[in-house]
Amino acid sequence: MMTANRAFHVIAPPPTPNGDLHVGHLSGPYFGADVFSRFQRLRGSQVTSALSIDENQSYVVTTAERLQEDPKELVARNYDDIRRTLQMAAIHFDTVGRPDEKYTRFVSDFFETLYAAGSLIEKQVQVYYNTADERYLFESYIKGRCPTCFDSTNGNICESCGHPNDPFTLIDAGPVNSSAGKDGLEIRTVRALFLPMESYRARIKTFFEESEQHIRPTLKLLLTELLQSPLQDFPVTYVSDWGIRIPFDGLESSVYNVWAEMYPGHLYWLKEAGRTATEKSADTLSYVQFLGFDNSYFYTIAHVALAMAAQDAGLSVPVASHFITNEFYLLDNDKFSTSRGHLIWGKELLSKYNADAVRFYLAYTNPETQQTNCSLDTMTAWIQTNLVDKFEKIRSVYNKRVGQGVITGQGSPEWNSWIQTFQHRFELVYSPDTFSLRTAAQTFVHYMDLVEDQLVKTEADRTSAGIGRAVAALALFAAPLMPTFASRLAEELGISGHLSWKELPVIGNVRPLPPGLITLQALAASTVSSSS
Ligand SMILES: [Zn+2]
The missing domain is CATH 1.10.730.10 (Isoleucyl-tRNA Synthetase; Domain 1)
Known part of the structure; x- marks a missing residue:
């Protein structure tokens, strides 16, 4: 019945190791990727699936500050907890990696190639600096209102509307975890590297038109919205000391933006996962990306542009052939929230209830096209x-x-x-x-x-x-x-x-x-x- 020898590379976004996985996390991309991989293996396809943890994420730093814990220890503890919870849920990836020197080298090589090819532009930009903590503010270090949908948000991406933002343009911006509050804020000008997104917009549009992907409705809306106007440059570096250091002149006190790091990161972990698999030649190879809708901009716009830039620079890298999104899962009609304690931990649920039964329920109520509720x-x-x-x-x-x-x-x-x-x-x-x-x-x-x-x-x-x-x-x-x-x-x-x-x-x-x-x-x- 099915003779084509198909191969799949399956990827889900790396969980941030600032906490264990709760049931909201478990309903999302990891579970989808696992079920998809299991089915494809049943029908005889070759599957390589990879996951890692987002160790260089700024949210690790802010959580460690709140818990008064060393960030490296926080990462190590949660790396173990996350892997154990995935195992309890029978969610399998060929690798669940933690960034190491080889990974860092691979990611750095990727950006050094882009830099040498002139794909990245250097700009002077205005940013908020918090004098009280001596910290430049982006992502988890800053909060305010989204300039697109006006919901409260952290820097760089709004998880409500999915639009990217320049943290400097947040409405009513203020620092996170700072005793000085807004009094410590100062405006500074820094140098940073960007991917000039506007020069890829037409190609990204064509890519989605020609690939004829079936895209879920909210992603379709977001893509239409974002691609109809000029795209903001995508920051590849931030001034920070948490993350992968940058070797270029004048940027020594910067690190790579984790959302940029993630694309070559996925390629690295797929390569690592593939080492253990017996890769036979396949008639077709599909790259299937599972993701939460709130990360859509990074995966469907920024990563696609990064892949195009890398291909232009002579690297042989794939662009995802399928993006499978999910929305938020609600608990008792309210968003899961670690900080408010409104959640059920995956390990607690799975130590009490049968993992298969829980998986079946998560599938039946899955928030695949809109938010759904569980109790x-x-x-x-x-x-x-x-x-x-x-x-x-x-x-x-x-x-x-x-x-x-x-x-x-x-x-x-x-x-x-x-x-x-x-x-x-x-x-x-x-x-x-x-x-x-x-x-x-x-x-x-x-x-x-x-x-x-x-x-x-x-x-x-x-x-x-x-x-x-x-x-x-x-x-x-x-x-x-x-x-x-x-x-x-x-x-x-x-x-x-x-x-x-x-x-x-x-x-x-x-x-x-x-x-x-x-x-x-x-x-x-x-x-x-x-x-x-
Ligand atoms: Zn928004």
Whole structure:
């Protein structure tokens, strides 16, 4: 059915190691990237997936100040916590890297090539300086109102409207973590490097027109809005001592903007992740970028321009072929907030509840095109009704059918065509252009309903021999969203070998299924499959 040998490079933005991951984080790009990668591997595609942490981010510094902790220690602690939480959620990347010397060298080489090629321009710009803390203000060091949507924001990007800003133009700007408040503010002129974005605008427009990507509505609006007017130059450097130091004359007290660093950073981690994979030649290679909508400007405009500049400078670098965004996930109808303590930590939720069940709920309620809400009570009730109870009904009827001679066999033509219809639907909702976790979860619920219905009817209709094929397909269809449940079910059904999308699984053992294959409560650690 599928002969093309496809390869995917899958990337999600690096989490900032100033805290562990909460459930809002878990609903976003990491989960999407994991489900996508699992599905593509099931269908035989080559997948290389990479994640890292955003160690050089200014938010690390401001959080460390608030916690009165050494920033390096804060990073080390959260790097461990983040990896553990991802593992608890069965979210797998081939690498979850932490910047080191080799990484720093790779990123520096990238910008030195651009600098030598004349792709970066040097400008004198006005910035706020806080005399009390002797700090130039950008990103997490400054707050004010967004000049585009007037919501309160930090510097450089507004997470409400997604528009970039020059921190100097924030309305009612003031420093963060400063006892002196606005009294310490002073205007200074500094030198910095920029990517002249306006010279790439027409090419970026053409890139999106020609690539015919399916882009979700809010990103489409943002791209249309941003690309219809001249683009601001993108800052590649800031005056700061936290980050990767810059070797160029007159910029020795500057570091690279982490949002610029991130593009070559992703290429580095993909390269590292690829070292462990057996890369065969592929007919097509797609670069799939998962991201939160609030980071869209950086990924879809700034990184695309950086890639173009690098290609012009002779570097062989990719531009993402797919951008898959998500919106904010709300908790009890309010934004997740670490500072206000309005959150559920991923590790707390996952130590109490079954990771597969949580993943299924996160998919079903995923904020893929608009903000969606979760609450603990709704979540547990929904999982019990739509997953645990439904599967329990299937199990109970299946166990009655064991010994009635209707489990094995070729299956009726009607059933086989239904399974194929579902299989095609799953292929669509897991493909990069039409990826939808919500539809995947809904489709799975509908499949469970159909299986239960048909198992019940089989009693009166012995022509349905082969009903076991439908239950075996359940294991296959569950695999991207609920990997542990899928592998436990496959094992109980005696399905031989790995589950594969290319061939529908066949039941090897006709015996009653044990209880507890999918539960609301967390499984004992020994039963959780850590495999990808
Ligand atoms: Zn805004």
